[in-house]
Amino acid sequence: MKIAFLGLGTMGFPMAANLVRAGYAVRAWNRSPAPVERLAALGAQAAATPAEAAADADVLISMLADDDATETSLLDAGALAALRPGAIHVNMATISVALALRLAGLHQARGVAYVAAPVLGRVNVAEAGQLNILAAGEEQALAAVQPLLDVLGQKTWRLGRQPEQANAAKLAMNFMIASAIGAMSEAVALVQGYGLDKAGFIELATSTAFAAPVYKGYGQAIADDRFEPAGFKLALGLKDVRLALEAGEQAHVPLSLASALRDLHIDGLAHGEGHLDWAALSRASARRAGQA
Template sequence: MRKHASILQTLNIDHGELDACKRRQRMKVGFIGLGAMGSAMASNLVAAGYNVTVWNRSEAATEKLASLGAKVARTPDRAVQGDVLHSMLANDQSVRAVILDSGLLDTMDPGTVHINHATISIELVRQLAEEHAKRGLEYVAAPVFGRPDVAAAGKLNVLAAGKASAIEKVRPLLDVLASKVWPMGDTPERANAVKLAGNFMIVAAIESMAEASVLTQAYGVSAADFIELISTTLFASPVYQGYGKAMAEQRFTPPGFALPLGLKDVMLAQEAAHAEQVPMPLAGVLRDSLLEALADGAEGMDLSALARVSARRANLDRRNKS
């Protein structure tokens, strides 16, 4: 024993770290949904030493994870037989299909904690919470702020709402993914309401930048000049800088935040607002601007393509031509 200790000392490993490492290896973690976000998040969990089993609808996405050391499940039910399940699916439809309608919850052991990172409707969160509770499963709503590169760096802002004991249990996992974990109380839907409100604000910021930029262009100021000014002074923050750059460069593909997903989120915010009788006049404007962008062919573009709508409304081209 002494000898063992001295070897550890020689190797510069302390007992605490070793124990934590072993705990991680013993913790079996499932991860469902390996899009750009999910893949980056699951990779970090593997890298942190967790025993991770992944599943994804299309198998291609699982290869990278397998190469990092994750187990790959052929069916979702084989990915959920651990202590914790993460899921990062695209929208209400996917979550309903994979989690609810498939009967997956019936295959999970009581006590399992399901951490749902998806941006989904309040209505679905409530239904999920209920269905988990019925089966003795824990449900933690944990939507995240951050793009894939932020996820890859383990620097997400992770919201977390659910039973305190469940959050405590999975806290080390969330810490792997996050620069900061933001507890939102024990009602899961709160985390989702905050996520929808945040995404609404992102779209509002982009629309305001689009309208302001077209106004100043009409007076002869280039989009690049205007956006450099406002995004390094009053609005020196990630949202304005990221989307502003795309606007200044008129580069709307490939999408960072796909415009149709932005519309989906604004509509989910409107639904959430409707359920609680909260008028949100800006949301109505955003919905229509996004719809107008889609009608004009922005299906595959980034949210910053809202700039195209503002420019078209003002018929900005006629000025540039003359």
């Protein structure tokens, strides 16, 4: 099976590397060449363009930053056009529902199967091949790529036959993560307003009622004021909250919490914190409470 891989960023590189280590033939492209060279050192082939990567591929996997990067690589740079009829494209990026619908139609017109498979997990989870994969698409295409997904993740959650269903689920999950970070940020500001130590409060919360990975991981970062290196940038969190709001509007579903979270994220970007980890959302709450 010949695999093309587009996007060797923070998440894409370890995912592609795991496929190479599993013995798959991978031809990879990335906007900057350094990650491609690193992957080539592991045994992958380097491609100069997205179209070159996709040519003759049985499966194209893309893990690109956002809608713009996805459209540019797949459509403007010709990756989709280079795929042969009968090939499968697995889009593992977090994109808008609107783009997912558009891509599904474009793939169908070319005779290329389209699977949406965004992931849950940070870099260390990707490196370990333990991602949770939210997948939707035609059953035959999902079955064909399942061995690849098994290399990348601990479980594939099959959510439906329409690719946009997986994207809606991923946006809903990221909205919940943003809500958890936002709630912790304001709760920490509250207890600090009464002279309590935030690290002790986070330990209390994550050892009792909120003993879950999202609260533990982001809570510890908030307690330690540890926002670099970013596992997931605050600016990308804003992108996902906006996409959730767009998806809600399209389905006539009000997301009032998401509107408040959007403004909190914008506060962070206005203070030059977009490059920091998502946990840096706590800084905006601290500023609003006069604690920063």
